[in-house]
Amino acid sequence: MTSVLKRLFSNINDVDVAQSQVDAARGRLMATIEQIQQKIAPSTLMDEALEQVKTRSAELARSTGKVVRERPATVAATAAGIGLLLAAKPLSKLFAGRKTAEEPSPPKPRSPRTRKPRKPAS
Secondary structure, three states, rough: HHHHHHHHHHHHHHHHHHHHHHHHHHHHHHHHHHHHHHHHHHHHHEEEEEEEHHHHHHHHHHHHHHHHHOHHHHHHHHHHHHHHHHHHHHHHHHOOOOOOOOOOOOOOOOOOOOOOOOOOOO
């Protein structure tokens, strides 16, 4: 009978060890979940995105400054062309409204088709 009791009570130590391992694993899992929640929090994501924008805009400003110093005429011509493209419609409206009173308006173009009169129904 003592051997049976020894076997029964020896498993209690194994259960205690297993329970402590389960508790430790649960603690690690909860810590990992908390870390993930912090990483995907909207405020954290927004802070990381703003930091990336700041870094990339600073890099863009440095490279743009370098290009302007190396090729100022090319940059000026490109900027003028883009400016004209953006201002094309407002400029055309501005100059279209400046007709003088002496200039006759151009005649309206006629359609090349001429309609034939319909035959009366019989």
